[in-house]
Amino acid sequence: xxxxxxxxxxxxxxxxxxxxxxxxxxxxxxxxxxxxxxxxxxxxxxxxxxxxxxxxxxxxxxxxxxxxxxxxxxxxxxxxxxxxxxxxxxxxxxxxxxxxxxxxxxxxxxxxxxxxxxxxxxxxxxxxxxxxxxxxxxxxxxxxxxxxxxxxxxxxxxxxxxxxxxxxxxxxxxxxxxxxxxxxxxxxxxxxxxxxxxxxxxxxxxxxxxxxxxxxxxxxxxxxxxxxxxxxxxxxxxxxxxxxxxxxxxxxxxxxxxxxxxxxxxxxxxxxxxxxxxxxxxxxxxxxxxxxxxxxxxxxxxxxxxxxxxxxxxxxxxxxxxxxxxxxxxxxxxxxxxxxxxx
Amino acid sequence: xxxxxxxxxxxxxxxxxxxxxxxxxxxxxxxxxxxxxxxxxxxxxxxxxxxxxxxxxxxxxxxxxxxxxxxxxxxxxxxxxxxxxxxxxxxxxxxxxxxxxxxxxxxxxxxxxxxxxxxxxxxxxxxxxxxxxxxxxxxxxxxxxxxxxxxxxxxxxxxxxxxxxxxxxxxxxxxxxxxxxxxxxxxxxxxxxxxxxxxxxxxxxxxxxxxxxxxxxxxxxxxxxxxxxxxxxxxxxxxxxxxxxxxxxxxxxxxxxxxxxxxxxxxxxxxxxxxxxxxxxxxxxxxxxxxxxxxxxxxxxxxxxxxxxxxxxxxxxxxxxxxxxxxxxxxxxxxxxxxxxxx
DNA sequence: TTTAGCACTCAAAACATGAGAGTGCTAACA
DNA sequence: TGTTAGCACTCTCATGTTTTGAGTGCTAAA
Numbered sequence: 001x002x003x004x005x006x007x008x009x010x011x012x013x014x015x016x017x018x019x020x021x022x023x024x025x026x027x028x029x030x031x032x033x034x035x036x037x038x039x040x041x042x043x044x045x046x047x048x049x050x051x052x053x054x055x056x057x058x059x060x061x062x063x064x065x066x067x068x069x070x071x072x073x074x075x076x077x078x079x080x081x082x083x084x085x086x087x088x089x090x091x092x093x094x095x096x097x098x099x100x101x102x103x104x105x106x107x108x109x110x111x112x113x114x115x116x117x118x119x120x121x122x123x124x125x126x127x128x129x130x131x132x133x134x135x136x137x138x139x140x141x142x143x144x145x146x147x148x149x150x151x152x153x154x155x156x157x158x159x160x161x162x163x164x165x166x167x168x169x170x171x172x173x174x175x176x177x178x179x180x181x182x183x184x185x186x187x188x189x190x191x192x193x194x195x196x197x198x199x200x201x202x203x204x205x206x207x208x209x210x211x212x213x214x215x216x217x218x219x220x221x222x223x224x225x226x227x228x229x230x231x232x233x234x235x236x237x238x239x240x241x242x243x244x245x246x247x248x249x250x251x252x253x254x255x256x257x258x259x260x261x262x263x264x265x266x267x268x269x270x271x272x273x274x275x276x277x278x279x280x281x282x283x284x285x286x287x288x289x290x291x292x293x294x295x296x297x298x299x300x301x302x303x304x305x306x307x308x309x310x311x312x313x314x315x316x317x318x319x320x321x322x323x324x325x326x327x328x329x330x331x332x333x334x335x336x337x338x339x340x341x342x343x
Numbered sequence: 344x345x346x347x348x349x350x351x352x353x354x355x356x357x358x359x360x361x362x363x364x365x366x367x368x369x370x371x372x373x374x375x376x377x378x379x380x381x382x383x384x385x386x387x388x389x390x391x392x393x394x395x396x397x398x399x400x401x402x403x404x405x406x407x408x409x410x411x412x413x414x415x416x417x418x419x420x421x422x423x424x425x426x427x428x429x430x431x432x433x434x435x436x437x438x439x440x441x442x443x444x445x446x447x448x449x450x451x452x453x454x455x456x457x458x459x460x461x462x463x464x465x466x467x468x469x470x471x472x473x474x475x476x477x478x479x480x481x482x483x484x485x486x487x488x489x490x491x492x493x494x495x496x497x498x499x500x501x502x503x504x505x506x507x508x509x510x511x512x513x514x515x516x517x518x519x520x521x522x523x524x525x526x527x528x529x530x531x532x533x534x535x536x537x538x539x540x541x542x543x544x545x546x547x548x549x550x551x552x553x554x555x556x557x558x559x560x561x562x563x564x565x566x567x568x569x570x571x572x573x574x575x576x577x578x579x580x581x582x583x584x585x586x587x588x589x590x591x592x593x594x595x596x597x598x599x600x601x602x603x604x605x606x607x608x609x610x611x612x613x614x615x616x617x618x619x620x621x622x623x624x625x626x627x628x629x630x631x632x633x634x635x636x637x638x639x640x641x642x643x644x645x646x647x648x649x650x651x652x653x654x655x656x657x658x659x660x661x662x663x664x665x666x667x668x669x670x671x672x673x674x675x676x677x678x679x680x681x682x683x684x685x686x
Numbered sequence: 687t688t689t690a691g692c693a694c695t696c697a698a699a700a701c702a703t704g705a706g707a708g709t710g711c712t713a714a715c716a
Numbered sequence: 717t718g719t720t721a722g723c724a725c726t727c728t729c730a731t732g733t734t735t736t737g738a739g740t741g742c743t744a745a746a
Contacts, residue, residue, distance in 0.1 A: 025739050038689050061695045061739050100504040147498045155490045157502040161443040236597035254579040368708050381720050404708045404726045
């Protein structure tokens with residue numbers, strides 16, 4: 001195991017490197033009052049730490065840089081429970097006028113997160129599978145077009161415009177809406193296509209005439225393309241990091257950011273709580289030299305989303321971890337207030 | 344005025360530079376079969392064109408590069424009406440199943456535009472001032488929270504969740520919705536606050552009790568934060584351009600892209616038709632070395648939005664201009680079909 | 687066990703050199 | 717008179733060389 005002195009030195013090196021982004025040498029370290037040892041002593045310890053895999057050199061005669069293993073150890077053992085105080089209340093401030101806009105909350109949270117950290121934040125909207133149908137409405141705009149609106153028990157509103165199939169009268173629509181509401185209310189979104197197929201279809205046959213043609217159409221209309229939405233904050237922030245002083249590095253990062261499905265996958269499989277993936281612990285090629293922190297937040301009814309932050313492996317883990325914790329809690333709190341269980 | 348030969352040479356130089364991004368020299372030009380002159384002759388002509396301000400040199404002994412004035416002349420006089428055929432039907436393909444999703448159409452158009460050109464596209468959603476209220480609905484989610492939904496005559500759906508003020512019963516809500524619908528239907532969105540203030544307020548006093556406190560709340564609820572939405576496509580494309588081989592250049596570009604309000608201003612004041620702004624013709628510092636093409640599209644009722652494309656001044660104007668024209672027409676067409684005037 | 691000292695290494699900056707692409711100008715040519 | 721060949725000149729870019737400075741590893745003394 002590591003001696004106390006080694007721990008101390010490791011910690012100071014990592015802290016220093018996180019701040020300066022420059023390999024840290026023995027001489028500079030020995031000058032700090034935190035370490036009352038000579039450069040030579042520190043050199044010896046550093047050599048040991050390197051042998052153990054916690055440090056690396058960028059070239060034979062350079063200062064030391066933390067290895068991924070070093071960061072991992074740092075995150076797991078050397079970070080105290082330092083609660084980050086700033087930035088709290090961001091979300092409360094948004095909702096305390098009684099008006100509540102999901103998109104706005106999430107977007108604001110993403111922006112706050114990136115602003116406070118100078119990294120890039122990504123928030124994954126909640127999965128909606130579990131949400132149930134609260135009400136369906138169809139409103140004719142003209143005699144050819146109409147808009148269908150679906151409200152879930154969680155207050156989400158989905159809408160879609162469409163052309164009215166020929167020969168569908170406004171009384172037909174009214175009947176249809178009644179049938180849909182009767183059969184779909186309380187049904188979770190993912191079951192909609194199935195219920196339309198099995199129950200709604202026969203009722204339509206019975207009460208409406210000449211509708212077989214439009215059944216398919218209704219099914220498409222109410223089938224969500226179950227896309228989870230992504231909210232980004234500070235996409236440009238990461239450019240300020242010296243690690244991104246290379247144009248190709250930037251290219252590969254931004255090209256990843258455009259492949260939203262991949263990002264969703266990347267963030268989705270996060271469990272409860274906060275998870276830190278350092279460098280090669282990440283599976284996606286483009287971020288094998290970055291660190292990804294994810295935390296989940298919850299809205300009523302078991303639905304949850306993910307908050308994520310991407311930055312260089314040389315990340316301010318202390319600050320970031322406590323900040324993520326407090327923001328995810330804040331979000332869970334704000335959402336919970338709204339989506340109380342009743343439906 | 345320019346001689347025919349000068350025009351010819353100017354055109355070839357610009358075409359060549361647009362393709363290669365490298366200063367073009369007299370020797371290389373004389374080898375092309377389009378120009379049956381010796382390098383020396385071409386050199387003389389180039390010297391003249393430079394004196395006239397259409398060409399520039401990057402250093403004393405480099406090849407020539409078009410100046411902004413050169414591009415301007417090229418765009419104004421040297422581009423034939425070449426109709427770009429590909430990419431047509433993009434939007435029709437999306438709507439031909441009868442389902443129509445504004446956001447999706449716009450997003451797809453933005454992506455198509457950037458994919459086809461390799462530049463970055465931005466689409467400005469339509470201004471909604473003119474749209475009128477079609478229907479208002481309020482749906483309680485629990486006994487503390489509810490969601491308000493507003494549908495416009497153009498089929499746009501706005502919604503907002505809120506906490507029910509204490510002491511508001513469900514019959515109050517019903518009355519309120521009736522009053523709102525009665526007074527607001529057919530009213531353009533921008534007049535909502537005013538009408539609530541003047542007409543709705545007194546009716547509420549009359550038919551509901553103890554509501555003065557909630558009036559303010561309703562006004563906030565239905566006051567759109569008239570934000571025009573932006574849709575981006577291919578934000579990473581521009582990184583492929585050799586002009587963006589500099590990290591600072593990239594930084595400044597992306598930082599602009601995050602200042603959405605500035606971008607809205609940049610695009611908004613475009614008139615009808617297509618407008619090309621080359622380099623310093625742009626007012627925003629960050630794009631003084633880029634070109635911006637804007638075109639407007641229309642949806643029913645005089646509402647319009649803007650399509651824009653940003654790329655290096657060395658842009659494939661021919662291709663881009665015809666493409667923009669056809670896409671804006673396509674969009675206008677698709678939108679028009681839906682938002683036919685009836686309300 | 688700690689520290690001072692010294693030889694050694696390497697990256698990065700500064701400087702030097704040569705090749706290549708291009709120009710302008712002059713003089714010859716059609 | 718317009719066009720072209722030829723040549724000296726210029727400037728960038730890629731490459732190679734030198735210098736500097738920060739940092740290391742090792743050895744020997746405290």
